[in-house]
Amino acid sequence: MSVGQRGLKKVLIITYYWPPAGGPGVQRWLKFVKYLPEFDIDPIVYIPENPNYPLVDESLVSEISNDITILKQPIKEPYKLAGLFSKKSSKTISKGIISDNKKQSFIEKVMLYIRGNFFIPDARIGWVKPSVAYLSQYISENNVDAIITTGPPHSLHLIGLQLKERLGVRWLADFRDPWTTIGYHKQLKLTRSSKKKHIALEKQVLNTADQIIVTSFTTKKEFQQITNRPIEVITNGYDYEVTRAFDLDVKFSIAHIGSLLSKRNPDVLWKVLSDLRKENNDFLKDFQLNFIGAVSEEVLKTIKEYGLSDCVYELGYISHKEAIMFQKKSQVLLLVEIDSEETKCIIPGKLFEYMVSNRPIIAIGPKASDVEKIIKETNTGTYFNYDDYESLKTTILEYYKAFKGKNLQSYPIGLQKYSRKQLTQQLATLIKK
Numbered sequence: 001m002s003v004g005q006r007g008l009k010k011v012l013i014i015t016y017y018w019p020p021a022g023g024p025g026v027q028r029w030l031k032f033v034k035y036l037p038e039f040d041i042d043p044i045v046y047i048p049e050n051p052n053y054p055l056v057d058e059s060l061v062s063e064i065s066n067d068i069t070i071l072k073q074p075i076k077e078p079y080k081l082a083g084l085f086s087k088k089s090s091k092t093i094s095k096g097i098i099s100d101n102k103k104q105s106f107i108e109k110v111m112l113y114i115r116g117n118f119f120i121p122d123a124r125i126g127w128v129k130p131s132v133a134y135l136s137q138y139i140s141e142n143n144v145d146a147i148i149t150t151g152p153p154h155s156l157h158l159i160g161l162q163l164k165e166r167l168g169v170r171w172l173a174d175f176r177d178p179w180t181t182i183g184y185h186k187q188l189k190l191t192r193s194s195k196k197k198h199i200a201l202e203k204q205v206l207n208t209a210d211q212i213i214v215t216s217f218t219t220k221k222e223f224q225q226i227t228n229r230p231i232e233v234i235t236n237g238y239d240y241e242v243t244r245a246f247d248l249d250v251k252f253s254i255a256h257i258g259s260l261l262s263k264r265n266p267d268v269l270w271k272v273l274s275d276l277r278k279e280n281n282d283f284l285k286d287f288q289l290n291f292i293g294a295v296s297e298e299v300l301k302t303i304k305e306y307g308l309s310d311c312v313y314e315l316g317y318i319s320h321k322e323a324i325m326f327q328k329k330s331q332v333l334l335l336v337e338i339d340s341e342e343t344k345c346i347i348p349g350k351l352f353e354y355m356v357s358n359r360p361i362i363a364i365g366p367k368a369s370d371v372e373k374i375i376k377e378t379n380t381g382t383y384f385n386y387d388d389y390e391s392l393k394t395t396i397l398e399y400y401k402a403f404k405g406k407n408l409q410s411y412p413i414g415l416q417k418y419s420r421k422q423l424t425q426q427l428a429t430l431i432k433k
Contacts, residue, residue, distance in 0.1 A: 008037070008042040009040060009041050009432060010044060010143060010145050011036070011043055011044070011145060011146045011147070012044045012139065012144045012146070012148070013043055013044065013148045013150070014131070014147060014148065014159055015046070016048060018047040019057070019058075019061045019063065020056050020060060021051070021055065021056065021060075022053070022055035022060070022319070023054070023055040023259075024236075024258065024348065025152075027349055028150070030060060030063060031237070031420040031424070032420075032427055033045060033064075033065075034065065034424075035420060035421050036428060037067070038421070039425055040428070040432075041428050041431055043068060043069075044071065045068060045069070045070045045071065046071045046131070048073065048124075048127060049073055049074045049075065050077070051075060052077040055317055058319075059319040060319075060320060071134075071135075073130060073134050075124065075126070075127045076126045077123070078115075078119060078123045078126075112188055115188060116190045116194060117190060117191055121153070121155050121179070121202075122152065122153040122154060125155045125158070127159075128158045128159050136163065139163065139167055144169065145170065146171070147160055147163055147164075147170070147171050148171075148172045148173075148174055149171070149174065151173075151176065151179075152179075152182075154175075154201075154202075154205075160173055160205070160209065161204060161208055164209070165208070170210050171208070171209050172211040172430060172431065173205055173209035173212055173213065175212070175214050176215055176236075177215075178219050178222065180202050181222060181345075203226055206223055206226050206227040206229060207226070207228075207229060209229060210229070211229070211232065211430055212232070213231075213232050213427070213430070214231060215234065215236055215347055216345040216346065216347045217345075217370050217373070218344050218369075218370050219233075232430055234423055234426050234427055235347055235352070236347065236348075236349035236351075236352055236423075237352045237418040237422075237423045238352040238353050238355065238418060238419060238420065240419075241321070241324045244325070246328065248329055248331065249329055251287065251331070252283070252288065252399075253288045254273075254287075254290070254330070254332045254333075254334050254362065255290035255326060255327070255333055256333075256334040256335075256336065257292040257293060257333070257354075258293045258350050259293050259294045260291060260293065260295045260296060260299050261299075261338070262298040263339075264337060265296075265298060265299045265302055265336075266336055267302065268364070268387060268388065268389050269334075270302060270305075271306060272389060272393045273287070273289070274307055275393070277311075282404075286404075288311050289308060289311050289312045289313070290312075290313045290315070290326070290330060291315065292316075292318060292323060293317055293318075293323075294317060323353075324353060324357075327350075327357040327359065328358065328359065330357075331359065331403055332361075332396075332408075333354045334363075335348065335354065335361055335365075336365065337363075337364070337366065337369065339366050339385075343365065344368060345369075345370055346369075347374065351363075351374065355374075355378055355380040355418070356415060357410075358409050358410055358412075359409065360381045360382070360409070361375060361380050361381025362382060362384070362395065362399075363384070364384050364385070364386065364392075366385070369383075371383065378415055379410070379411055379413050380412045380415075381410060382395050
């Protein structure tokens with residue numbers, strides 16, 4: 001007997017990212033779907049049949065239960081067409097790596113202009129119409145109690161909007177990132193007309209959905225200025241991951257896991273590390289900087305200018321399971337966010353996995369961010385702004401001293417509320433309303 005046959009509440013989840021997609025976008029709903037049946041919810045997942053994922057992680061496929069109903073429909077992917085003109089540019093843009101304006105090639109500028117103004121709100125807008133037609137019939141025939149759309153890509157919220165208007169079905173809109181205030185929006189070369197369209201669509205979605213879900217406290221405050229609809233913060237979280245036995249790094253390793261974009265380039269950190277290597281021979285011999293994931297050319301160039309290239313170990317993209325192992329074996333974990341007002345609301349999914357790795361975190365980002373609040377509350381590391389040279393240097397030296405004494409670790413508190421299972425219980429309560 002399937003879950004649905006036991007009379008549980010049926011919820012249709014409309015998502016673009018799903019295994020074998022890699023990267024942080026897939027984790028949130030993969031884990032929610034894993035635990036929802038434990039809270040009397042029968043999840044049905046709707047995904048594209050032929051997506052163009054910038055990152056692939058086949059290991060995640062094994063986490064999908066055979067009891068879950070998965071629906072698929074074809075999607076036309078503009079990034080595949082764009083790849084005929086410039087494979088490198090289309091790949092980096094689809095990953096979110098956008099070069100500084102002054103360093104963009106003519107092809108990249110044209111592609112950004114087309115992406116920003118011809119595909120509103122994003123390149124998956126062509127999937128909306130066929131999805132609405134297909135899902136309207138499915139929902140009517142299968143007694144679906146609620147639908148959930150998750151973005152980005154925010155075009156998926158337009159599927160929810162039209163289904164709500166057609167069928168009156170209960171609709172929850174999940175925002176893993178903001179829409180019009182996300183940092184890269186300014187780099188899309190939007191015309192005034194395009195900006196207005198984005199704002200109008202965002203407002204329409206926020207004022208039509210029955211329930212808004214956001215991943216950060218700052219995004220909730222932002223959306224409260226636009227809508228009176230109920231807004232709930234359900235952050236990303238951690239799951240208990242089994243890893244093979246390993247030893248901690250022999251070197252004093254500071255590891256960044258995930259994409260390091262062009263504007264996540266903290267000069268203050270590179271200067272501190274450069275100065276420590278010049279001032280301390282032991283530190284020079286012991287230190288290693290590990291990058292696990294895509295790193296922009298601008299970041300690598302800056303690191304070279306500070307004379308750090310010889311201590312860099314660049315591994316590139318690896319599976320999620322391998323990333324978890326690197327988090328647990330690294331001496332210190334690095335989290336970097338762009339220094340801007342718009343990024344105060346960004347709480348990367350990897351933060352929560354960092355927090356349960358038992359390794360201290362060095363986080364660098366804008367003042368008064370949501371990340372700073374969580375790190376302080378959980379006692380999982382130290383947070384710095386982009387001008388905190390002295391305090392950053394002092395902390396790295398303290399961590400290095402603890403490393404030499406073989407007692408470097410973190411002492412977290414209050415992490416349980418960020419477990420995927422507990423967060424899913426919070427979601428299930430909203431679905432049942």
